Amino acid sequence: MSDNSQRSGKVILLGFDGMDFDLTSTLIEQGKLPNLEKLSRKGVFAPLLSVFPADSIPSWITTFTGKDPSDHGILDHVNYLLGDQDEAKIDTSVFHQKTFWDEIGSKSGSRVCIINPFMAYPAWPVNGVMVSGPAFIAGDIQVSDETSIGDLKIPDSIGGLEDLPGKATMRPFLDKAMQDTRDEAAFGLGMLEKNQPDLFFQTFLASDRVQHFLWRYCDAEDPTYPGQSDVDQGIEEYFSVADKVIGDFMERLDENDILLVMSDHGHGMRCTHCFNFNEYFRRQGYLKSTSGGRRISSKVVIEKLKNRVLRFMNDHDLEDYISKIAKLVPNAQALKKGTHIANYSDSQAYAPDFAGTNPFGGVCINRDKVDDYEAFRTQLIDELERVTYQGQPVFRWIKPRESMYCGQHIDSYPDLLYEMIPSLGTGFSMHTDLFTINPTHKKISGGHKKYGIFFGAGPGQWDVVTSDCKITNMYKTLLTLFGVDDDNSRTVSFFHRKSPAESPTN
Numbered sequence: 263m264s265d266n267s268q269r270s271g272k273v274i275l276l277g278f279d280g281m282d283f284d285l286t287s288t289l290i291e292q293g294k295l296p297n298l299e300k301l302s303r304k305g306v307f308a309p310l311l312s313v314f315p316a317d318s319i320p321s322w323i324t325t326f327t328g329k330d331p332s333d334h335g336i337l338d339h340v341n342y343l344l345g346d347q348d349e350a351k352i353d354t355s356v357f358h359q360k361t362f363w364d365e366i367g368s369k370s371g372s373r374v375c376i377i378n379p380f381m382a383y384p385a386w387p388v389n390g391v392m393v394s395g396p397a398f399i400a401g402d403i404q405v406s407d408e409t410s411i412g413d414l415k416i417p418d419s420i421g422g423l424e425d426l427p428g429k430a431t432m433r434p435f436l437d438k439a440m441q442d443t444r445d446e447a448a449f450g451l452g453m454l455e456k457n458q459p460d461l462f463f464q465t466f467l468a469s470d471r472v473q474h475f476l477w478r479y480c481d482a483e484d485p486t487y488p489g490q491s492d493v494d495q496g497i498e499e500y501f502s503v504a505d506k507v508i509g510d511f512m513e514r515l516d517e518n519d520i521l522l523v524m525s526d527h528g529h530g531m532r533c534t535h536c537f538n539f540n541e542y543f544r545r546q547g548y549l550k551s552t553s554g555g556r557r558i559s560s561k562v563v564i565e566k567l568k569n570r571v572l573r574f575m576n577d578h579d580l581e582d583y584i585s586k587i588a589k590l591v592p593n594a595q596a597l598k599k600g601t602h603i604a605n606y607s608d609s610q611a612y613a614p615d616f617a618g619t620n621p622f623g624g625v626c627i628n629r630d631k632v633d634d635y636e637a638f639r640t641q642l643i644d645e646l647e648r649v650t651y652q653g654q655p656v657f658r659w660i661k662p663r664e665s666m667y668c669g670q671h672i673d674s675y676p677d678l679l680y681e682m683i684p685s686l687g688t689g690f691s692m693h694t695d696l697f698t699i700n701p702t703h704k705k706i707s708g709g710h711k712k713y714g715i716f717f718g719a720g721p722g723q724w725d726v727v728t729s730d731c732k733i734t735n736m737y738k739t740l741l742t743l744f745g746v747d748d749d750n751s752r753t754v755s756f757f758h759r760k761s762p763a764e765s766p767t768n
């Protein structure tokens with residue numbers, strides 16, 4: 263162990279995808295998460311700021327590598343609506359063997375045991391063992407060192423995209439999510455026991471799916487809350503399972519061990535309405551419709567028909583059929599994103615499907631079609647800042663991408679980035695009202711929020727620097743615990759032992 267290491271025992275990091283800071287705080291206050299409550303009293307509990315956009319793929323990869331999304335360049339988001347596996351074939355090789363567990367394993371000689379790191383597939387050789395499954399792609403679960411498994415059974419749920427529920431199958435979906443989590447935890451505990459690593463890291467992904475699909479069944483304030491049902495406590499039920507899993511790990515800790523629990527982003531009620539950016543840009547004259555100047559165009563007819571069908575399906579509780587219908591339409595992806603109707607190459611500004619139907623997203627500008635790029639960008643910000651919905655400004659903020667990040671892949675971001683009020687998501691429809699209902703809310707009623715959770719406890723007293731408690735700093739925080747240097751001056755460690763005087767004597 264290196265001299266400046268902050269740890270004396272092992273470090274265990276558990277990741278739960280999409281566990282929300284506000285919801286976790288509330289459930290702790292209500293006494294429903296006794297193990298997390300105990301952990302927060304022994305150590306720290308703080309909001310952990312996700313990346314922009316607050317999606318699982320960029321956020322976990324930032325956690326793994328310490329690079330912000332403009333640096334690692336993987337900005338994809340998961341579209342649960344289409345459940346289309348082809349869409350999510352993402353090349354992740356750029357960060358293979360460059361993660362915190364690679365650095366800690368090679369530079370401090372620590373033994374690592376890494377289970378189910380999201381998108382880190384296929385497994386690669388590490389100083390210890392790595393077990394990972396394919397996310398969104400076909401493939402088998404891989405183990406970098408078979409001898410580390412012994413007679414433990416690897417759960418099938420590691421990695422892959424699960425079948426998504428319809429409204430008649432919410433209960434079995436929830437039951438399976440909870441059972442998968444218990445099975446994965448049992449496997450993780452077995453691996454911890456058998457391999458005795460210095461660093462143990464496991465992620466659980468079902469927490470994200472449960473909130474995406476069950477939100478409106480559990481939140482009486484959601485306008486589409488259907489009333490009492492057999493899943494109306496479903497999200498709390500899942501959080502209780504997560505709390506129990508954390509408790510099981512706490513029981514295995516030695517007094518010098520450090521336990522960290524984190525999530526990659528939060529969750530809340532997904533936007534119920536959309537601001538249709540492309541319709542706004544069309545009206546402003548910035549975006550050309552492929553209909554040209556003709557008043558009656560088959561493309562406009564299809565667009566209007568699509569808007570009406572989606573609205574009809576929402577009004578008649580036909581949300582389970584949205585993706586089926588979308589798949590029957592040729593070029594379904596183009597229809598969803600509105601590319602069939604917007605003539606992007608001829609336009610000055612448009613909204614791409616950068617972050618899905620969420621309050622956060624981006625606007626693209628065609629440099630070739632504007633005289634002065636910076637002046638046009640400023641003009642768009644000014645105009646959009648004045649847009650109101652029900653008497654309120656639509657945007658919490660809207661700014662140039664360079665004021666968010668400055669990495670080598672910054673051009674992968676749209677030219678402007680924004681966050682709207684939580685009730686509004688990005689809409690891509692044209693030839694419709696500026697503000698419409700979000701026709702997919704009933705299907706996917708939970709949406710991502712930017713604050714996930716961070717818990718940390720170890721021997722002695724620990725402190726968290728709340729203003730630095732960010733996903734971008736997670737990598738350096740972990741390396742620092744192991745005394746491993748990292749030359750990235752843009753990141754800092756946020757979890758520290760309070761003072762040496764309070765350290766236990768060994």
Ligand SMILES: [Zn+2]
Pocket residue numbers: 279280317318319470526527
């Ligand atoms: Zn996530």
